[in-house]
Amino acid sequence: MADEILSNSKSERVRRIASLARKKERQFHGRFLVEGPQAVRELLAHRPELTETVYTTLGGESWQVEIDRLASDAGVRLERATPEVISAMSETVNPQGVVAVARSWEASAAEALSGARLVAILHEIRDPGNAGTVLRAADAAGADAVIFAGASIDPFHPKVVRSTTGSLFHLPVLVVPTLGEAVEAAREAGLSALAADVRGSDLLEMRASGALAGPVAWVFGNEARGLSEADRALADGSVRLPIYGAAESLNLATAASVLLYETAFSQRSR
Template sequence: MSEDGRPQAPLMTNTQADRVKEVARLAGRPSRLRRREFLAEGPQAVREALRLHLDRRVSGGDVGGDVGGDVGGRIVVDVYATQDALDRHQDIADLLALNGSPDVRRVNPDVLAAMSSTVTPQGFIAVCTFVDVTLDDVFATAPRLVAVLVEVRDPGNAGTIIRAADSAGADAVILTSGSVDPYNPKTVRSTVGSLFHLPLVIGVELEGLIERLRDAGMTVLAADGYGATSLDDLQDTSAARRFATVQEPVDSGAQGRELGAQAAERPDAAVAGTAGPAVPRLENASAWLFGNEAQGLPDEVTAAADARVAVPIYGQAESLNVGTAATVCLYASARAQRLR
């Protein structure tokens, strides 16, 4: 018996057991799609999967909330762990002891290695149900910040963007058709648990997506190294609007009042005292489009966006990795939205 009174299964030691092989097959996409399950490996990913699982069980399995899961609210099907890992991570052992948590099956290191997709497993593997939701689910929450991956195919980059979106407080991540499978073990590891924190929409057809984002009240920004709009400029004008709106200048600050009046009359324009072209406001609800590592965004996508925004490069690097660029862009929007 375990400490919480539940029957404890015997230690798994047979690397050739059918169960071990079934878990290992989830490293391949055909098995994932057939079973609608995937692997979360390592203490951080398993910890976050368990927290979401328990939240869902407590809330009654409302799949229309922040993240998906099966109808019963179940996120984690099974957990496999070595005794050493359970001893080293008491917080995870405590989660596994709570009512509603899945059973944990103790395995020896050889069995864990046979199940794992990594060369050096970290003591825990969880079999999880798919957590993606629909576009309608996302739009129903009136999102203010969304990351869209347009044919991003590198698992590490996709995972980095999901993690950056989570860190910036984004409301969802959307992956278009042709993007990497977010349940790929490399992608899951790269998210470091963020996969379980925010809504994920996968396999979205690019045609009509920009119109749907715009219909949802979002400004569509294409991250493009050759874009005519600089992210620096967007941040500067955002700061100028905030300064002009918040600060109450005395008579000697007539210029500040003049800028504030201009911002009120032309809310979508840069506050520069000129009649320059309208520019997007980072304070507004925004969807950022991030493109393929080699080709970037398709021309028809950048043409349909409200603006093509470039992250300035001050050194001699040829370009920014898409994950790095996404982090900078998402944080720029997040900061402007929080200070508006």
Template sequence: MTFTSRTPRVAAARKLQRRKDRDQTGRFLAEGPQAVREALAAGVVIELFGTGEGLSRHAELAAQAQVVSPVSDDGLAALAETVNPQGLVAVCEQVDVPLHEALAKEPRLVAVVAEIRDPGNAGTVLRTADAAGASAVIFAGDAVDPYNGKCVRASAGSLFHVDVVRAPLDVVPDLNAAGLQVLATSGYGADDLDTLADDGVLAAPTAWLFGSEAHGLPSALLDAADRQVRVPIYGGAESLNLAAAAAVCLYASARAQR
């Protein structure tokens, strides 16, 4: 039996494109073979939808799923959010963990995205933090949903590799209590990233705070941080975007901690 966009199971899964339904069910959609592969490895796939071609091309993934539901092209199009879907969409259990659980692991590198609203940026920071060896990414305050479809795709599977935490905005005391120095990024920060690297400051366990591109970090977080750090600009650019700044800062810490 091949399901269509009007099949109740497809219609129910499609509702997970809305944050309200993701929050109510504790489930989300992972689209494309890369995301599905990582979700299967993490053991969180509840149901795998795929076109005949998609299931045939990625038979090794279909073999790992407990429930496989063939769908028509229009059925997959209803579930996918991209213009050219790649034949697979999985319904997954959400993977975030409580803040205390993530900090109990004594992490050495943590990224905090505070009230950022752009899902593409959030997913890219997730991917970058994973690549730099961070063990947790904390979505603080009124931040974008980490299970937003664009965020999941931009993370390129890294959503399943790090501890994803949703926490209140006043997260700094918990980070300090876990033995982390808290460095807030700011274009007007008193401390220069290169100087901190030269002085050995970045070798300590660190949580980096990143704010939205439009508004930066809330003043309460800037004030609570141990240091306010600026990334030096050597050319004529006014600033770096969020994802680029996160990459520079996280890799500076990763290198110092090696």
């Protein structure tokens, strides 16, 4: 740990770290921001090899001892900084006193999907909160991987990272150029691709048919437009989540959570 406390919020290093809030800079440097004690804790616990430096305040927060220990055990550089410096580094309005810089990674589709039974494919998902929540739900449901396809938001966007609350570091996350490539990779790994779509078969019918008990890759489309006809045609089938009340629809993250868990239940009941 460095003895000197970083205090210049306008230094070149602080500006460079803050620039990682922009996709262009993340791609150029191969680095991304991890903010908040929960996300940094999960980064250090599950992917310490990705961690470059952790910056924390000296506020005596309840998480400080654990973060310090995890960083020390992993041999990760730990530096103290003033609240003003942490704020300048952070993308959040009210930072929580800890920021880490981590190295981006590219997972191999063949390796990540080998033996997979449950996968989430996000196609043109633009909202970082939705993307992060679906990734978190996939992690909770025991999914083997999450694929960001097409023009989806960058999974290393600071808001996506925060909304996953650490799940980003628990399972393989892939980025592929097109939905077709994502579906093909899943199919080659032995998964059936099912599109979540209001024009699809009823979920209860699919459950009764046993289609959810085998390896499944769910395809989730854009929050506003859903999946186009061409997108749906890439999948092996499409499924709709029934609405029994008066709600017009469910948002993407809620619907994805239900479908992922329904599949997890089906796969574990046999």
